[in-house]
Structures are given as C-alpha cells and as structure tokens.
Amino acid sequence: MPVSTKPSFWWRHAVIYQIYPRSFADSNGDGIGDLPGIATHLPYLVKLGVDAIWLSPCFRSPQIDAGYDVSDYRDIDPIFGTRADFEHLISEAHGAGLRVIADLVPNHTSDQHPWFQQALLSPPGSPERARYIFRDGKGKHGELPPNNWKSVFGGIAWTKEPERAGSASRQWYLHLFDSRQPDLNWDNPEVRAEFEDILRFWLDRGVDGFRIDVAHGLIKGKGLPDFQVRATMVGDHDDKTPSDAPMWDREGIHDIYRSWRSILNTYPDERMLVAEAWVKPQERLARYVRSDEMHQAFNFDYLLTLWNAQAYRDVIDTSIQAMNAVGAPATWVMSNHDTVRHVTRLGLSIPGTRPPGIGENDEQPDEELGLRRARAAIFMTLGLPGSVTLYQGEELGLPEHTTMEARFRQDPAFFRTEGKEIGRDGCRIPFPWKADAPALGFNTTGKTWLPQPKSYKRYAVDQEEKNSDSTLALYRQLLKIRKERGLGDGALQWHESMEDVLDFENGSVRVVINFGTEEVPLPQGTIMASSLDLDQTKILPGNSAVWLENVD
Structure with missing residues (x-):
C-alpha cells in the first residue's frame, strides 16, 4: 500500500x-x-x-x-x-x-557563552558587544543603570560589567532574568x-x-x-x-x-x-x-x-x-x-x-x-x-x-x-x-x-x-478515549447548565464538570469515565467530573 x-x-x-x-x-x-x-x-x-x-x-x-x-x-x-x-x-x-x-x-545566553566572554574583552561599540545589549550608565560617572527595568527574578535588570585592564569605562549589560543570563541583541543580523x-x-x-x-x-x-x-x-x-x-x-x-x-x-x-x-x-x-x-x-x-x-x-x-x-x-x-x-x-x-x-x-x-x-x-x-x-x-x-x-x-x-x-x-x-x-x-x-x-x-x-x-489509571483511560474519539480535532458545543457546572460536548463525548460543593443532576447518557467512583449514576458530586457517551 x-x-x-x-x-x-x-x-x-x-x-x-x-x-x-x-x-x-x-x-x-x-x-x-x-x-x-x-x-x-x-x-x-x-x-x-x-x-x-x-x-x-x-x-x-x-x-x-x-x-x-x-x-x-x-x-x-x-x-x-x-x-x-x-x-x-x-x-x-x-x-x-x-x-x-x-x-x-x-x-539570553549564559555569561559563560564564548560570545559574552568576547564581549567583556572588547571595547564599547565593538562587533562583539553588539551581539548583546550594552549601554553606558546614567549619572555623572555612569554609576546608575541605563533605565529602570526590573528583572523577572527580582532586582534591577542591569549589571555593571567587571573592571577590565586598560579600560576606565565600564558599561552596563541588560539581563531580564539573572545577571548571569545576558540578553542578546536581536536587532543584530x-x-x-x-x-x-x-x-x-x-x-x-x-x-x-x-x-x-x-x-x-x-x-x-x-x-x-x-x-x-x-x-x-x-x-x-x-x-x-x-x-x-x-x-x-x-x-x-x-x-x-x-x-x-x-x-x-x-x-x-x-x-x-x-x-x-x-x-x-x-x-x-x-x-x-x-x-x-x-x-x-x-x-x-x-x-x-x-x-x-x-x-x-x-x-x-x-x-x-x-x-x-x-x-x-x-x-x-x-x-x-x-x-x-x-x-x-x-x-x-x-x-x-x-x-x-x-x-x-x-x-x-x-x-x-x-x-x-x-x-x-x-x-x-x-x-x-x-x-x-x-x-x-x-x-x-x-x-x-x-x-x-x-x-x-x-x-x-x-x-x-x-x-x-x-x-x-x-x-x-x-x-x-x-x-x-x-x-x-x-x-x-x-x-x-x-x-x-x-x-x-x-x-x-x-x-x-x-x-x-x-x-495514573485515570489519565491512561482518558488519553485512550481522547485519541480513539478524535477529541483533539473536534469542536466544542456548550449546553446550558447550573451556575457551578460546565457542560459541553465534543463529538461523541459529553463533558460535565461540577466546580461547586453541592451535588447536581447528571444529563442523560452512559458514563464513559468519572473522576470519582459514583454511587449514583444520576448525581454528580461537587468537585468532580464525568465523560458521557453523547446521545444527541
């Protein structure tokens, strides 16, 4: 074939x-x-x-x-x-x-990436520095960061480069995360x-x-x-x-x-x-x-x-x-x-x-x-x-x-x-x-x-x-049904439901989730899988869900 x-x-x-x-x-x-x-x-x-x-x-x-x-x-x-x-x-x-x-x-890269190590050894304005985001600092002697950006990990998003032999100027480099994760300059070809x-x-x-x-x-x-x-x-x-x-x-x-x-x-x-x-x-x-x-x-x-x-x-x-x-x-x-x-x-x-x-x-x-x-x-x-x-x-x-x-x-x-x-x-x-x-x-x-x-x-x-x-058994069961019924390629259609309930169908499967604490009646349909062992098949307890065989 x-x-x-x-x-x-x-x-x-x-x-x-x-x-x-x-x-x-x-x-x-x-x-x-x-x-x-x-x-x-x-x-x-x-x-x-x-x-x-x-x-x-x-x-x-x-x-x-x-x-x-x-x-x-x-x-x-x-x-x-x-x-x-x-x-x-x-x-x-x-x-x-x-x-x-x-x-x-x-x-960003690591500060141990060869590119960043080259940048630290190169002067301001060099091609090596242009791969990252280096800037002169504010203040009389460049002692302040270039702007007020904060790191996602806390603190300011700028670090002043280490002192270099033969150079009096020290720029700041941007890191939106840790100081050892310098941001790359994506405006650079x-x-x-x-x-x-x-x-x-x-x-x-x-x-x-x-x-x-x-x-x-x-x-x-x-x-x-x-x-x-x-x-x-x-x-x-x-x-x-x-x-x-x-x-x-x-x-x-x-x-x-x-x-x-x-x-x-x-x-x-x-x-x-x-x-x-x-x-x-x-x-x-x-x-x-x-x-x-x-x-x-x-x-x-x-x-x-x-x-x-x-x-x-x-x-x-x-x-x-x-x-x-x-x-x-x-x-x-x-x-x-x-x-x-x-x-x-x-x-x-x-x-x-x-x-x-x-x-x-x-x-x-x-x-x-x-x-x-x-x-x-x-x-x-x-x-x-x-x-x-x-x-x-x-x-x-x-x-x-x-x-x-x-x-x-x-x-x-x-x-x-x-x-x-x-x-x-x-x-x-x-x-x-x-x-x-x-x-x-x-x-x-x-x-x-x-x-x-x-x-x-x-x-x-x-x-x-x-x-x-x-x-684990529940996940295996649901993943098997999901694949067999093609739910990933399906389409969602809502059903009217009570305030704390979501009720929708996707192809041959009807999904009902009770977000509340009180029991709610289940719609008609054969239970394919449930998050709890249900004592009554017509009642869905709080904080639980079922997949029903869609009868529509």
Missing part, C-alpha cells in the same frame, strides 16, 4: 508530555536525571498515551538557572549525557512512535543568523520541533524607555511581563518567527514551533501562531484561571475564538516547571491562584481537595479540542513540595529576592518510580539534587499501577 503524503498536522491535536530532565530518571546515580534515564522509561510514556515529549534544556550550561543559561547550543551538558545520548533518545522515541521537542532559549543555524543543526539530527523560551521577549522597544510595572492583582500573576511593556511582545518579533517557520517548512515530517509567550489578551497571543509563524502557543490564561465554572467558560471561549481567527489550535496547559503544580494550587483557599512558590511558612494546601479538583480538571482539559501539554508527574497527582527547607533551594529567583519569592524548586522534585527503592526509584544510590517529600511515596508509579482508581 502506498504511503500517504497527506499532512497529518499532528501538532494540532497532540498531547505533549513535558520532561524536566534533571528530575525524571537518573541512570548513573549522581542525583541528577539524564538522557539515558529518559530513554529507559519511554515505554511508560507510550503506555500513558502521549504523542510527543518536550525536553526542558539539556544543552551545555553552567546550570545557574537549571539549563536556561546556555553556554553552547550545539552540545549536550555532561550532567545529562552526550550528544550521542541525545541522538539515541530521538531514535528510540521515534521507534516508539513519540516525537521529540527540544527547548530553545534565544532571549549576526544573532539571527546564528540561531537559524542552531535550528538547522538540531533539525538535521531529527528533532521534531522546538519550544521557544521567553518567545515574547526577543525584541526590545526602541531607545529602551523606562517602564513602571503595575502592582499585582489577585489572580493576575503575570504582571512581570505585561504586554504593553517595552521589553515584551514588540512588533518586530514576528519577523524572526516567520524566518524560523520558513526553515522548518523545508524539513519533512511536519516539524513544529511552540511559543512560551506570556502575552495578553488572547488576540495578541494569536499573532504568534499565524499561518507563517509558530504552530502552537501555550495558553497561560487557562493555566491562571481560578476554580470557577464561568471563569473557565470565558477563557475557553476567548481562546478558541482567538485561535480560530488565525487558523491555529488552542494549546491547553495546567502546570509546568515554572508554576506551582495545579494539584497544589487547587487546594489553596483561593483555588487556582498562582503564588510565586510555597514555603514552610506559607499557607499549606488541602492536598486531598486539590487532588480531587485536579482529577476533575483533566476531564475538562483533555475534553477540549486542540493540543494539550502535560507536566511530568501530573498523571500521578503529584503535589508541590511546599515544606522544603531554604538550604535546599536553588532557584535564582529565591536568592535575587532574598527569599521573598520562594521560587520554582517545589515543582521540580525528582520523579517517584518505586515506593520502596532508594530515591523512590529515581536512581539506585538515593542521591537527589532536590529532596523528595515523604508524601511522594504513595504517589509512586509502582503503587498507582496496582490501583485501578489511581490518577
């Missing part, structure tokens, strides 16, 4: 599983996860039912920001393995029917040419696509004007990257992605780009996924939504409408390596709120209630048309580590804010595979780069695989 040449547009409906390589599986026992460890667990991901894996950065790096400070974009960091290990992982994944998405960090070559380098080695870190930050406003960040509002947790700021979501950024898309279009097998862009409103985000730019953009409005039926209906409607207008799929996501895990967020007194980490002295979540809501939420997420990105461990119901001692923390945001911002370490804990093994099966030595909470033992894969009612 001849092979079909019809495009599959796999990225429109794919379920993508984010792997945080440091924390997935450690094959050599050093306490840090690695690529060979990931390769050995590909059968687990196949059985789960996902279509692709996205690997957080594993390129060579000093690891100041867990690999988001890259010093060599064409090599693998030794803590994760070798380039041969990476190519082997791609080959094994493809053999198992999984695509592989790499994480590209184009907004040399920078653009370099990243186009980096794309080709990994595409030639079989990578199926790229997640683009800080995709909204590459172009800065002309003249780098001052900007005053507004105060945070409850439920509005991305105020560090407001779309009207001169360092975010500038118009010229789209030319870059058009160029990248044209490169990907020359490769077979439908390579893809997905944007990490904290952009509001949805109409602005949709500009990143126009037909000649990226393929997907993470829906952070959805991630930030509080536990409320109307709030979810509003964000679902506006998201689908905005993406439909440019012919792109919505890409739904509840958790990632930068946010408190949604199991935990949904157990807070304001369920769904996104704190900047949770520590020992902060409000502690109701773990049981959070898990109950999270199990209901996945019925909504996987029931929607479009693509879905899952974060490793959510299929186990893993909570955030909320009581980690300060001495273990490694997130630069924790140190730059002097502990005022707890940071992201709590969602990056090594994965529990076996309840009674060293490091819960993460490795055989018991070493872990971050400590695992005691509660993780009951969430271990080997424990959940014994339980037909486990969260």
Whole structure:
C-alpha cells in the first residue's frame, strides 16, 4: 500500500508530555536525571498515551538557572549525557512512535557563552558587544543603570560589567532574568543568523520541533524607555511581563518567527514551533501562531484561571475564538516547571491562584481537595479540542513540595529576592518510580539534587499501577478515549447548565464538570469515565467530573 503524503498536522491535536530532565530518571546515580534515564522509561510514556515529549534544556550550561543559561547550543551538558545520548533518545522515541521537542532559549545566553566572554574583552561599540545589549550608565560617572527595568527574578535588570585592564569605562549589560543570563541583541543580523543555524543543526539530527523560551521577549522597544510595572492583582500573576511593556511582545518579533517557520517548512515530517509567550489578551497571543509563524502557543490564561465554572467558560471561549481567527489550535496547559503544580494550587483557599512558590511558612494546601479538583480538571482539559501539554508527574497527582527547607533551594529567583519569592524548586522534585527503592526509584544510590517529600511515596508509579482508581489509571483511560474519539480535532458545543457546572460536548463525548460543593443532576447518557467512583449514576458530586457517551 502506498504511503500517504497527506499532512497529518499532528501538532494540532497532540498531547505533549513535558520532561524536566534533571528530575525524571537518573541512570548513573549522581542525583541528577539524564538522557539515558529518559530513554529507559519511554515505554511508560507510550503506555500513558502521549504523542510527543518536550525536553526542558539539556544543552551545555553552567546550570545557574537549571539549563536556561546556555553556554553552547550545539552540545549536550555532561550532567545529562552526550550528544550521542541525545541522538539515541530521538531514535528510540521515534521507534516508539513519540516525537521529540527540544527547548530553545534565544532571549539570553549564559555569561559563560564564548560570545559574552568576547564581549567583556572588547571595547564599547565593538562587533562583539553588539551581539548583546550594552549601554553606558546614567549619572555623572555612569554609576546608575541605563533605565529602570526590573528583572523577572527580582532586582534591577542591569549589571555593571567587571573592571577590565586598560579600560576606565565600564558599561552596563541588560539581563531580564539573572545577571548571569545576558540578553542578546536581536536587532543584530549576526544573532539571527546564528540561531537559524542552531535550528538547522538540531533539525538535521531529527528533532521534531522546538519550544521557544521567553518567545515574547526577543525584541526590545526602541531607545529602551523606562517602564513602571503595575502592582499585582489577585489572580493576575503575570504582571512581570505585561504586554504593553517595552521589553515584551514588540512588533518586530514576528519577523524572526516567520524566518524560523520558513526553515522548518523545508524539513519533512511536519516539524513544529511552540511559543512560551506570556502575552495578553488572547488576540495578541494569536499573532504568534499565524499561518507563517509558530504552530502552537501555550495558553497561560487557562493555566491562571481560578476554580470557577464561568471563569473557565470565558477563557475557553476567548481562546478558541482567538485561535480560530488565525487558523491555529488552542494549546491547553495546567502546570509546568515554572508554576506551582495545579494539584497544589487547587487546594489553596483561593483555588487556582498562582503564588510565586510555597514555603514552610506559607499557607499549606488541602492536598486531598486539590487532588480531587485536579482529577476533575483533566476531564475538562483533555475534553477540549486542540493540543494539550502535560507536566511530568501530573498523571500521578503529584503535589508541590511546599515544606522544603531554604538550604535546599536553588532557584535564582529565591536568592535575587532574598527569599521573598520562594521560587520554582517545589515543582521540580525528582520523579517517584518505586515506593520502596532508594530515591523512590529515581536512581539506585538515593542521591537527589532536590529532596523528595515523604508524601511522594504513595504517589509512586509502582503503587498507582496496582490501583485501578489511581490518577495514573485515570489519565491512561482518558488519553485512550481522547485519541480513539478524535477529541483533539473536534469542536466544542456548550449546553446550558447550573451556575457551578460546565457542560459541553465534543463529538461523541459529553463533558460535565461540577466546580461547586453541592451535588447536581447528571444529563442523560452512559458514563464513559468519572473522576470519582459514583454511587449514583444520576448525581454528580461537587468537585468532580464525568465523560458521557453523547446521545444527541
């Protein structure tokens, strides 16, 4: 039978599983996860039912920001393995029917990148400095930063360069994140040419696509004007990257992605780009996924939504409408390596709120209630048309580590804010595979780069695989139905419902979620799956959900 040449547009409906390589599986026992460890667990991901894996950065790096400070974009960091290990992982994944998405960090490099080291040794106005954003300081002697921009990680976004022999002048360089992550100058053609070559380098080695870190930050406003960040509002947790700021979501950024898309279009097998862009409103985000730019953009409005039926209906409607207008799929996501895990967020007194980490002295979540809501939420997420990105461990119901001692923390945001911002370490804990093994099966030595909470033992894969009612069993069931029923390629139609209930159909599946605390009657239909073991098939308890066989 001849092979079909019809495009599959796999990225429109794919379920993508984010792997945080440091924390997935450690094959050599050093306490840090690695690529060979990931390769050995590909059968687990196949059985789960996902279509692709996205690997957080594993390129060579000093690891100041867990690999988001890259010093060599064409090599693998030794803590994760070798380039041969990476190519082997791609080959094994493809053999198992999984695509592989790499994480590209184009907004900034490490301060150990050869380019930045050359810049520090070169005079102001030199081609080497023009690859980054160096400026003279304000004040009589240049003692003040060039503008008032703040770092996303806390403090000012400028650092004065070290003293150089033979030079009396010292400029400042821009870093929207840590001081060891200098921002590149994307108005420089040399920078653009370099990243186009980096794309080709990994595409030639079989990578199926790229997640683009800080995709909204590459172009800065002309003249780098001052900007005053507004105060945070409850439920509005991305105020560090407001779309009207001169360092975010500038118009010229789209030319870059058009160029990248044209490169990907020359490769077979439908390579893809997905944007990490904290952009509001949805109409602005949709500009990143126009037909000649990226393929997907993470829906952070959805991630930030509080536990409320109307709030979810509003964000679902506006998201689908905005993406439909440019012919792109919505890409739904509840958790990632930068946010408190949604199991935990949904157990807070304001369920769904996104704190900047949770520590020992902060409000502690109701773990049981959070898990109950999270199990209901996945019925909504996987029931929607479009693509879905899952974060490793959510299929186990893993909570955030909320009581980690300060001495273990490694997130630069924790140190730059002097502990005022707890940071992201709590969602990056090594994965529990076996309840009674060293490091819960993460490795055989018991070493872990971050400590695992005691509660993780009951969430271990080997424990959940014994339980037909486990969260892992639920995810496997829903992912199987989703694929069989083609929900990713479907269309949403709302049904009228009670105040705390969402009721919609997608093809042959009807999705009902009760966000309230009181029982509600279920519509007619055979239950295909439920987040709880229902005693009465005609009643849906609070904080629960079902998929029904659509009888219409």
